[in-house]
Amino acid sequence: MLEIIKSIFYGIVEGITEWLPVSSTGHLILFEEFFKFNLSNEFMEMFRVVIQLGAILAVVILYFNKLNPFSPKKTLVQKKSTWLLWVKVLIACLPAAVIGLLFDDKLDAIFYNFPTVIITLIIYGVLFIIIENMNKQGKLQTTVSSFPKMSYKTALLIGGFQLLALIPGTSRSGATIIGAMILGCSREIAAEFSFFLAIPVMCGASLLKIVKFIADGVAFTGLELAVLLVGMLVAFIVSVIAIKFLMSFIKKNDFKCFGYYRIALGAVLILYLIFSNI
Numbered sequence: 122m123l124e125i126i127k128s129i130f131y132g133i134v135e136g137i138t139e140w141l142p143v144s145s146t147g148h149l150i151l152f153e154e155f156f157k158f159n160l161s162n163e164f165m166e167m168f169r170v171v172i173q174l175g176a177i178l179a180v181v182i183l184y185f186n187k188l189n190p191f192s193p194k195k196t197l198v199q200k201k202s203t204w205l206l207w208v209k210v211l212i213a214c215l216p217a218a219v220i221g222l223l224f225d226d227k228l229d230a231i232f233y234n235f236p237t238v239i240i241t242l243i244i245y246g247v248l249f250i251i252i253e254n255m256n257k258q259g260k261l262q263t264t265v266s267s268f269p270k271m272s273y274k275t276a277l278l279i280g281g282f283q284l285l286a287l288i289p290g291t292s293r294s295g296a297t298i299i300g301a302m303i304l305g306c307s308r309e310i311a312a313e314f315s316f317f318l319a320i321p322v323m324c325g326a327s328l329l330k331i332v333k334f335i336a337d338g339v340a341f342t343g344l345e346l347a348v349l350l351v352g353m354l355v356a357f358i359v360s361v362i363a364i365k366f367l368m369s370f371i372k373k374n375d376f377k378c379f380g381y382y383r384i385a386l387g388a389v390l391i392l393y394l395i396f397s398n399i
Contacts, residue, residue: 127156128352136359139176142295142379147238164345167334173323175353179360180316206268213280214321232288239390241290246383252299253375264305275304308371
């Protein structure tokens with residue numbers, strides 16, 4: 122029962138931090154530092170990734186009409202525009218798909234740790250503040266205010282920024298949003314495109330982890346299956362709330378507050394490391 126309760130809280134953290142630019146992986150590493158699961162390492166490695174499918178389902182449902190090229194409510198022009206949006210999403214996913222597939226295990230072994238999270242939390246927190254200051258000063262020009270205005274080159278370059286998120290603590294949404302804004306996208310387009318990129322990237326990453334888990338000859342126990350399903354369900358429910366909140370928030374606010382939050386959290390964690398080693 123205790124593991125189920127941990128899974129509920131894990132799902133809450135995943136659902137909130139997956140979409141806000143504060144790093145879901147980073148927060149989940151921190152969560153496990155204080156609330157360790159009494160489950161196998163093989164299961165936990167798979168669980169950390171596959172729980173994201175619950176969060177992904179929230180995007181699919183909330184943006185189903187925008188992402189559905191077969192909708193009878195759409196004109197031929199709108200259907201074509203939807204297909205082109207998917208092409209841009211897939212193009213943007215190519216860098217992460219190739220590098221992630223080749224170096225997934227190595228990157229986890231090297232960077233999935235407490236110090237890395239602290240460093241990346243602070244670095245990208247500072248970057249968010251710098252980017253928003255540049256935006257306020259008019260140094261960044263918004264040239265992409267809708268998806269039809271986004272070029273394939275811009276989509277690919279945003280995908281390049283997404284590579285940064287392979288390092289825990291970076292934030293996949295944070296890296297893609299920063300990249301998209303630098304490339305001229307509005308906050309709304311940058312945020313939504315980061316949501317859409319998550320669908321193939323996370324589905325692919327989850328499938329890869331499940332295949333590896335099964336290929337290693339490991340079978341789910343009843344408790345492990347319950348922990349996974351509960352975590353995914355909670356992540357889905359919380360993600361719906363988090364996405365709606367973020368899209369409403371950025372209509373009137375910038376991303377600076379997330380930058381300050383990341384820096385503050387990084388500072389607190391530095392103090393934690395110092396005092397825990399005394």
